[in-house]
Amino acid sequence: MSDTPILTIRNLHGKVADEDIEILHGVDLEIGRGEIHAIMGPNGSGKSTLAKTLSGHPGYEATDGEVIFEGEDLLEQEPDERSQSGLFLAFQYPVEIPGVSIANFLRTALQARLDEDEELDLFDFQDQLLSRMELLDMDPTFAERAVNDGFSGGEKKRNEILQMAMLQPKLALMDETDSGLDIDALQVVAHGVNALAKENPEMSFLIITHYQRLLNYIRPDHVHVMVGGRIVRSGGPEVAEELEASGYESFKPAAAG
Amino acid sequence: MAESTKIQEPIGGIMEGVTEALNADAVEALAGGEPVWLAERRREAWSAYERTPLPTTRLEEWRYTDLRRKLKLDSLRRGEWAERTFDRSGAPERLVQAMDADRAASGHLVEFDGAVAHVDLLEELAAKGVTLTPLRKAISEQGELLESLLATEALPASAGKFQALNAALWTDGVLLHVPRGVRLELPVRVTRWFSAESAGAAHFSRTLIIAEEGSQVSYVDEVLSDDLPAQTLISSAVEVFARPSAQVQYVSLQRLGRGAFHLSQQRTLAERDSTLDTLNVSLGASTARLDLNARLLGPGANSDMLGLYFGDEDQHFDHNTSQDHVAPHANSDLLYKGALDGDARAVFRGIIKVHPGAQQTDAYQTNRNLLLSEEARADSLPNLEIEADDVRCSHGATVGQLDQDSLFYLMSRGMPRSVAERLVVMGFLGEVLSRLPLGGVVEKISGIVEEKLHG
Numbered sequence A: 001m002s003d004t005p006i007l008t009i010r011n012l013h014g015k016v017a018d019e020d021i022e023i024l025h026g027v028d029l030e031i032g033r034g035e036i037h038a039i040m041g042p043n044g045s046g047k048s049t050l051a052k053t054l055s056g057h058p059g060y061e062a063t064d065g066e067v068i069f070e071g072e073d074l075l076e077q078e079p080d081e082r083s084q085s086g087l088f089l090a091f092q093y094p095v096e097i098p099g100v101s102i103a104n105f106l107r108t109a110l111q112a113r114l115d116e117d118e119e120l121d122l123f124d125f126q127d128q129l130l131s132r133m134e135l136l137d138m139d140p141t142f143a144e145r146a147v148n149d150g151f152s153g154g155e156k157k158r159n160e161i162l163q164m165a166m167l168q169p170k171l172a173l174m175d176e177t178d179s180g181l182d183i184d185a186l187q188v189v190a191h192g193v194n195a196l197a198k199e200n201p202e203m204s205f206l207i208i209t210h211y212q213r214l215l216n217y218i219r220p221d222h223v224h225v226m227v228g229g230r231i232v233r234s235g236g237p238e239v240a241e242e243l244e245a246s247g248y249e250s251f252k253p254a255a256a257g
Numbered sequence B: 001m002a003e004s005t006k007i008q009e010p011i012g013g014i015m016e017g018v019t020e021a022l023n024a025d026a027v028e029a030l031a032g033g034e035p036v037w038l039a040e041r042r043r044e045a046w047s048a049y050e051r052t053p054l055p056t057t058r059l060e061e062w063r064y065t066d067l068r069r070k071l072k073l074d075s076l077r078r079g080e081w082a083e084r085t086f087d088r089s090g091a092p093e094r095l096v097q098a099m100d101a102d103r104a105a106s107g108h109l110v111e112f113d114g115a116v117a118h119v120d121l122l123e124e125l126a127a128k129g130v131t132l133t134p135l136r137k138a139i140s141e142q143g144e145l146l147e148s149l150l151a152t153e154a155l156p157a158s159a160g161k162f163q164a165l166n167a168a169l170w171t172d173g174v175l176l177h178v179p180r181g182v183r184l185e186l187p188v189r190v191t192r193w194f195s196a197e198s199a200g201a202a203h204f205s206r207t208l209i210i211a212e213e214g215s216q217v218s219y220v221d222e223v224l225s226d227d228l229p230a231q232t233l234i235s236s237a238v239e240v241f242a243r244p245s246a247q248v249q250y251v252s253l254q255r256l257g258r259g260a261f262h263l264s265q266q267r268t269l270a271e272r273d274s275t276l277d278t279l280n281v282s283l284g285a286s287t288a289r290l291d292l293n294a295r296l297l298g299p300g301a302n303s304d305m306l307g308l309y310f311g312d313e314d315q316h317f318d319h320n321t322s323q324d325h326v327a328p329h330a331n332s333d334l335l336y337k338g339a340l341d342g343d344a345r346a347v348f349r350g351i352i353k354v355h356p357g358a359q360q361t362d363a364y365q366t367n368r369n370l371l372l373s374e375e376a377r378a379d380s381l382p383n384l385e386i387e388a389d390d391v392r393c394s395h396g397a398t399v400g401q402l403d404q405d406s407l408f409y410l411m412s413r414g415m416p417r418s419v420a421e422r423l424v425v426m427g428f429l430g431e432v433l434s435r436l437p438l439g440g441v442v443e444k445i446s447g448i449v450e451e452k453l454h455g
């Protein structure tokens, strides 16, 4: 089992639901267990659409191709099933849930993973939460604040990583987690991610970004370049450095499309 | 039947709502053994009732609740008062549960089918002169207080058709009197239960709360029943007086079964530097109408007015509020939030009235609705009537659906749709409860709301 990839995407086409706007024009990608991948690409190239399609956002629809996650057809599953089988999306734009504290939110998410007759151990939960918050350099009172309600950009991103640390997914999609973070916050987030990766060597990451910056702190094994809804180049960490030097111009898709 | 039509005919519409059960004889039956002042007050109220037409949907205040269709006055018996004692072992399960959640209290009062069946009050409070008395008993024990304040300054018969009906026909209720400077740490808990035997009848009870100068009290009224096999009218008239610098919190928790038509008419009078907050929670009944009039009578008075409702199936909630700023330098802040599922419907109509001379008024009013189904409906009608120039007032209303992005966010964390929906709704309604500084009460209410959300 360890040799089979955690995620295999073959020829994935995706569009905006209820509209005839195709955004993903055939994406192929394979992620092995314990690997860190990065997808880089200019604004509007379809990175978030890929992440949302993978996690089952109702606003997007896969029209062709297949996605195998943990040996199962991912596209058949509801978003909560995808999460429960180990997929996690750190949102580019986390959503505000007024009146629901982070602690309550996480408690509910963890309880939902248990059998109906099983009760979450609240002491364990509290311990976990506190130590994870410490890892991410968060004040303990943070857990009592309503999810993302009135949070700064940096707080929202940190909250995403906190959720990731608590839910312990097998594959984390991180959509522009670095955007809007100052250098201190960026380091805290990177430190958290690296700590998780070290803790669980089987855990895989797909880091979406359009800057090289984050990749200075989290070293990817593989880097892919996405332009115009396709992956146009894949390689090792050197691809990110190339991009940094020459920009996306050289990766424009062949005019034929 | 024939007789009641005969009585109505000659006057044509003016004696609407006079029925075989609700009539002058019923008033006389009550007035019979009572002191003259009370008998006269009942008769005057009855005469006001007779003279007032039944509200129609042509009236703005009743536009969305068609009484003629929703309330079958002709079919109602009169709820008879009977001597009761409370026996816990034979009590209905829901009543016992409700009471068990209320252990921490300054005192308890239990009403059973419209008659007070139990009262207790902490001895140290009784020693300080606090009284918690069944209203019927208060007629003899605290007659002077009733004579001056029952259905006079706050909710007189002239306030409206049903205020008059209640003032004429009330059978029991509660008098709470907190003397000057006395502070109650724990809430007074009142539980009013309606059994299946009470179904098909009209019940009238009154609550009179007087917090004297500098005193402090919180009061929680919970009215509940199982589903009732026939339409049952439960009329509650509530009068609350906060004397200068008093602090009062009044909470009403309505958990009646289907079949109930709940009519709650409340008036709060806040004098100088007092705080008079209310929370009205509507979860039960087939139809529930609330008329709440908060009057700010002295400078420095403050009223937070909170409301929370959650309707499903074909429930109908109608909230009619007014914030009456009579004095300058007073604040009122209203927040009513509700969620509606199934075919449920809610109406909110609120007005801020700033009387001439009530300068430096701060008055706010917000109503927010969350629709959980295609068929649910909410109408929100906020209003301002301002006759002073140096004021800060605002009002806002929203009716929205469950947001897809919020649901997706929660589901992407592994919560099934139903769990995600519940969490969003609890968060939405929770804002109201977070404003009420009454620990145990808030916990109980959120537990009950959550229970209803589980369906």
Ligand SMILES: Nc1ncnc2c1ncn2[C@@H]1O[C@H](COP(=O)(O)OP(=O)(O)O)[C@@H](O)[C@H]1O
Pocket (backbone or CB within 6 Å): A016, A021, A023, A041, A042, A043, A044, A045, A046, A047, A048, A049, A050, A059
């Ligand atoms: N819901 C939508 N409706 C219409 N167009 C969309 C929608 N979502 C994304 N797009 C379009 O698809 C393209 C890719 O968007 P996105 O996936 O957000 O790109 P990226 O994350 O790489 O910046 C953009 O041109 C964007 O405008």
Ligand SMILES: [Mg+2]
Pocket (backbone or CB within 6 Å): A047, A048, A049, A092, A175, A176
């Ligand atoms: Mg994006």
